[in-house]
Amino acid sequence: MQGIFAMDMSKMDKLVSLCKRRGFIFQSSEIYGGLNGFWDYGPLGVELKRNIKDAWWRDMVTGHDDLSTLPGAPAPYEMVGLDCAIVMHPQVWKCSGHYDLFHDYKVECKESKKRYRYDQVWGRWVEAKGQRVFVAVANPGEEGVKEAEQKALKFFNLRAKNVDELKWDGDVLCLNAIKDFTQVLGPEAKALGTLGEPREFNLMMKTIIGALGGEEDAAFLRPETAQGIFCNYKNVIDSSRVKIPFGIAQIGKSFRNEITPRNFTFRSREFEQMEIEFFCEPKSSPDWYKFWRDRRYQWYLNLGLAKERLRLRDHHQDELSHYSCGTADIEYAFPFLAAGDFGELEGIAHRGDFDLRSHSEGKLKKDGTNLVVELGPEGKPKYKGSGKDLSYFDEATRERFISHVIEPSAGADRATLAFLCEAYHEEEVNGEQRVVLKLHPRIAPFKAAIFPLVKKDGMPEIAQKIYRDLKPHFNVFYDEGGAVGRRYRRQDEAGTPYCVTVDGQTLQDQTVTIRDRDTLKQDRVPIAELAAIIHARIRS
RNA sequence: GCGGGUGUAGCUCAGUGGUAGAGCGUCACGUUGCCAACGUGAAUGUCGUGGGUUCGAGCCCCAUCACCCGCUCCA
Known part of the structure; x- marks a missing residue:
């Protein structure tokens, strides 16, 4: 036993070490001693995180079927995307409630x-x-x-x-x-x-607008991406022909001055969110809430998080925000938490009409069971809304209403961390230990690595041609250095699901072996079918 | 923010006041014909940072930054 296997470290310490060693995650500004609560993604990490965001965007937005009724959904619905500025009008945060909170x-x-x-x-x-x-x-x-x-x-x-x-x-x-x-x-x-x-x-990060800006030009870096969606709700309706029910999705950075950044990237001060604001008619909103809650939970399971470590937890009544009629968290049993504890990956909130009304009428507060405009000392709204009419007229029912909102709000960095934690395995292979990241092929940084078995007899040339032919289809990696066993293990640590090896037999019959990261099983396949085979395996 | 711990090579660590080290990893060449093989050679250190004590500091003292644990906080 040697190397990191012999080390008396927690799983989390080993994962953090691997993340740095292999280029997944580095501390921000490390050469200057680091900066608390900020992290950088290295060459492998950026691919992983990008794949997670792409999977989310594809599954929720571009791949969404606007015409069919999804299982569990009350009706067909439309999905569109948005990409808003990080800095918004200061009044946004007053009406959203963030300023006071x-x-x-x-x-x-x-x-x-x-x-x-x-x-x-x-x-x-x-x-x-x-x-x-x-x-x-x-x-x-x-x-x-x-x-x-x-x-x-x-x-x-x-x-x-x-x-x-x-x-x-x-x-x-x-x-x-x-x-x-x-x-x-x-x-x-x-x-x-x-x-x-x-x-x-100041839990919101302050910034100054304008080169000569003073305190009166203070603005904030957004603490969530959601408000950009609410502020563009009318723009999207007026420009895209969407009809309720529909959702607007956004991926982007948010900033919060966490009092205690802790637990690797889990609680960072700069982080990336993947948020949907789903707009629906008030009567059907409880059903949509349930749909999104279950759908988002299933999404993590589909990408490989284990059911034992993933939990869908409905908030208790007294835990709900003042405007919410229902909130559930999707939580993961991170290894840095105590046994039995879970950390939040995503919150799905039924926000009612709080946001659209607040941005229209002025910041609301709860008065009994109703939401009313919060008043300041002089009896005027404490924080004035935009004054714009954000109600919706349904042509089919001839009804006017203010849309209710379901908000599935996911943390991209937390999801990345959860997938890394889930994937990390130490195993014994033929009496030798190995570290392997069993990442779902969809999110793995490299889909395949291409090796010549040895660096002679024309094998590198064939392997390089395979590499070039696959590159337009997948992110593949070429390696001809050292023993092939070492190269396999290196790819195991990077989470590469497949390794393609050119050997002596390739020279005879144009076949190669394809090795499965998890089972170590090797299949011999024709070079001509490689792309199709990898494609099929990634999808399954 | 408080209390405790840690900080030395890419990673994990040894080094208790007198020449900066090990294992693994990385790179090159050779060998090797399927799971971290072997040989030869090579590169890599502001000892977290800044001050102080000392003839001399990785080591002692002070401050600071970062990480870990426990409080605290968590829209």
């Missing part, structure tokens, strides 16, 4: 090491034993009041029966009404004054 002031507690949203800490002044303190809790409701009482008793070292000694002063206040924190008892602190100054957390 991503733009928090937080306070940190030195004692408990907890971090709270500045506007979500509440408390009350209380006096006892000649001391006046502000008892803070992270809960504004009835429970918070009780909690504050318990905390106050504990702080003043009083028994429950002496609760009358606590002299409460005024109503429950938000922490942002308090100027001086020295008399504040943090929600999980035992001492006073442990809360630090409120600090701004």
